[in-house]
Amino acid sequence: MIISWLANPDRFSKVFAPVRPWVAGLSLILFAWGLYLCFASPEDYQQGDTVRIMYIHVPAAWMALFTYLVMGVASFFGLIFRHALADAAAKAAAPIGAVFTALALITGSLWGKPMWGTWWEWDGRMTSVLVLFLFYIGYIALHASIEDEQRAAKSTAILALIGLINLPIIKFSVDWWNTLHQGASVFRPDGPTVAPAMLWPLLVMALAYKALFVWLWLIRIDTEILSRKYNGLRARLGFREGGA
């Protein structure tokens, strides 16, 4: 079982340390390529140049959701199999996801100004992403407020799972509340409706974001493992000095 073999924190650090620079390089190359494509792609006949915001905004919004999904899955494994590594992975993903979500909100707002004439439009999607951002904030705040590392991991894992179950419901309720927004237009059962010239840069950018996420995530997991080790040893020393 490769997964249980890797689940040992020390082994994980050793195996993935050399992988990290490659992922970083991949991310850089993809970003360079993607950004080139963004500016090389034709402007939209309606939106003009502002359509280029989409290449930053849409992948960020995807990543916001994707990262939450990653957090949910890691939390699930942490909760069921009580793996220290899964806890670390979930905790490590949260701030990255929060930043992606904030980026999606900010670029969405920037895009909204020329498109809709307002910085913020209370449409279903924007509102759902805002709630997702609140989820991330709640997760991070809860983690920070519980001192016992293991308890914090457990409580936040439960929160992440409740959130994961609730996300579709909240999305539905917000859509129900406001049906006045454009439908999702890239992945539809009847095929993409975005012109291929726009789809390419979008996909390259999406991959670049993914690689960036993996890179940052690996660094943060490793940091988490090290800090736990440090805390464990320090507590141990304290016990030696104070207790014996």
Next chain:
Amino acid sequence: MALSLVVDALSLKKGYRHLIHDLSFSVAPGECVALTGANGVGKTTLLRTLAGFIRPDGGHVRYAGGVDPEGSVAAQAHYLGHAEALSPGRLAGAELDFQRAFLGGTAAGQAEAIRRLNLSPLLELETRMLSAGQKRRLSCARLIMARRPVWLLDEPMSPLDTEHRAKLAELMQGHLSEGGLIVCAVHDALPFEVRELRLTAPAMEAVYG
């Protein structure tokens, strides 16, 4: 009533480091084990694990030969911790009534507990008015109100005065003679024969594994 406790290769972690590593022992019916050891060595954590409050990180805690094999560990045991499980604003009598109803005790048992622990002067007082020793006496009432084979006691004697220490020792001996078992964290020796289990910190190599 005859229930024995088997602890097999138990490992407990505090945070992500080991507190107790590979601990095995067993307690037979009618036996009292006194847990001793330095502060912070894991006596309370071990007791709470025996009560089923904490899931072991390795090994097993088993209660063998129970009257009710379906019942959970917790429902076979009384756990008396540092906190007395009393709400400060409620009357001592009301708390006793609640504990009896909740734990499935009998009215006769409640009367016996009140008599043996000399609780009748306390019943009309709010529990926040009681001293530490009085609160502990109130907590001990549930040992008698609802009979259970396993008593897990965390330094039960410490707040009690001499007279009530003797009373509690008497209750514990009575419980043992009926075939019950006791695991008890102590600092001072108990006034009857017990088996001592001394906890020590695990070796450095086992701390982070």
Next chain:
Amino acid sequence: MTPPSPSLALLKRDLGLSLARGGGPVLAAGFYLTLMAMVPLSLGPEAQTLSKIAPGLTWLCLALASLLSLERLFERDYEDGVFDLLRTGPLALEWVAFLKCLAQWLGTGLILSLMTPVVMILLGAPVGVAGWALVAALIGSFSFALIGGAGASLTLGSRKGGVLIALLVLPFYVPPVIFGAGLMQAFVTGAPVFQALSLLSAYGLFALALGPIAMGAALRSALN
């Protein structure tokens, strides 16, 4: 006389605790009324404006007032060590948590729900709205109590209590607030209310299913 069942004993005790000294209900009801009194003061007393926003605002205030007593829901018994006793009882921790939420709701949510139609009408909603407002508020406040209980159990033992609970719980209050306020809106505009009511009830059932499981897991982790 048969001895009272453990569940009933716990419910009675918790209800007594939440009613004792008027802490829970008086506080929540007072907060609710004060919030509502601030509304005309901040928006002006024009009946037309008020009656338009009354249903939605009432729901917002109901959600906020439901947050108030959450902090003490488990904290009290956690600090006093009562959970050690409760866990050696015959009831599953999920059921214990549910009973505590129920007692809490009987002590505060129920009273807030009874006040809701009155407050709405005072703010200028049509009188006919009262029946639906009560039904919706009952279902809504019960979902608030269960979801709020999950939030309270997660923050147990952390020192930031109240504000943290509000931060965690409010996003989850979005669907019931939307459905509840939507129901009121539908009634006022003469649209059929059954869609909103069934969605609100569905969320209530969902909270009923998820809440106790989440609380059980969170309490187990907090109480070790």
